[in-house]
Amino acid sequence: MAQGRTTFSKFIIEDQRRPGGPDAVLTGLLNDIQTACKFIAAAVARGALGQGAATTVNVQGEEQKALDVIANEIFLRTCESGGALAGMVSEEMENPYPVPKAHPRGPYLLVYDPLDGSSNIDVNVTVGTIFSVLRAPEDCDGSKAEDYLQPGNRQVAAGFALYGPTSMIVLTLGAGVHGFTLDRDIGAYTLTHPDIKVPAETREFAINVSNERFWEPPVRRYVEEAIQGKAGVRGVDFNMRWIASLVAEVQRILVRGGVFMYPRDTKDTSKPGRLRLLYEANPMAMIMEQAGAMATTGRDRILDVVPTSLHQRVPLVLGSRTEIERIVSYHQQYDRGEDAVFESPLFKNRSLFRVPVPHHEA
DSSP states (O other): OOTTTOBHHHHHHHHTTSTTOOOHHHHHHHHHHHHHHHHHHHHHHHGGGTTOSOEEEOTTSOEEEHHHHHHHHHHHHHHTTSSOEEEEEETTOSSOEEOOTTSOOOSEEEEEEEEETGGGGGGTOOEEEEEEEEEOOTTOOSOOGGGGOOOGGGOSEEEEEEESSSEEEEEESSSOEEEEEEETTTTEEEEEEOSOOOOSOOSEEEOOGGGGGGBOHHHHHHHHHHHHGGGSSSOSOOEEEOOSOHHHHHHHHHHHOOEEEEOOBSSSTTOSOSEEIIIIIHHHHHHHHHTTOEEESSSSBGGGOOOOSTTOEEOEEEEOHHHHHHHHHHHHHHHTTOOOOEEOTTTOOEEOOOOOOOOOOO
16 A cells, blocks of 8 residues: 555555455444544644633533533534444543434444543643444444443554644554544545554653652552663663653654553542543553554553443553563562562652552452
């Protein structure tokens, strides 16, 4: 497939010929999704010239920008009438949205975060959309929450859009990961990053260090060893990044490798994690695995976590394979009580790593 002039639409149509590739209905849905992303990209590009400044509170008690609402409405109106969907679930809606009876219903379900990273809009940092496509159970009308509660290993497609210096869509249909850049001259997403592979080795990690006092010991251990650099047990220097926009963090990892961590912590014990399983962790985990990387809660493969609620939160650690394997091993050692006593030159505290913490991923 020629790089540079292969459009998103052409790519997914040609991919139908691959054994196990998408059917025509899924192809139609993906075309609707790319259309929605074009509309959102245009709305985001207007910034303060548009309606991005006003805020409300969404159903999860979080600040909601006007663009969050606009982006959600764009997805609903663009994707509901194509005949591919039985229903949709969004971060901005408390309950499922069944496709209205005025439109034909289809065999798929769509779960999405219409505008990830929207808290960064005011400071002009890259934001995006995250989406996941599931097969609808038989006789599904799109209205029941339990129909959407499928583990990530059942996703048939996943992706995200970026709205930044350039607009992109990154997509997996279960056979690799491919990136498409919006060519504004022709109004089409064009293949620019075919068959993306995440480097297995990395010396870069992303985490919000201000939460260190709430981290579990295995995470503290990993970060402390990385920050010690050549003088520490790792014997190499690391760089640290933190954008606070999941789509931007994942894109950086896809391009040059790295680790992103939003681990479980004790800041709010009512929440086992911070990121949503269905429409943030699962699609990003599918993308990571298809690109040769890994995604975990720290203890369990993200794609094997069985959802229990639509807006369920989980810890998320993803990125270059060798580093994620190390982080998982630290959690395993901690759970077995095998961590060594050490002095932290960064945080100036001694830790026996012996305080048990429940780690059931509810």
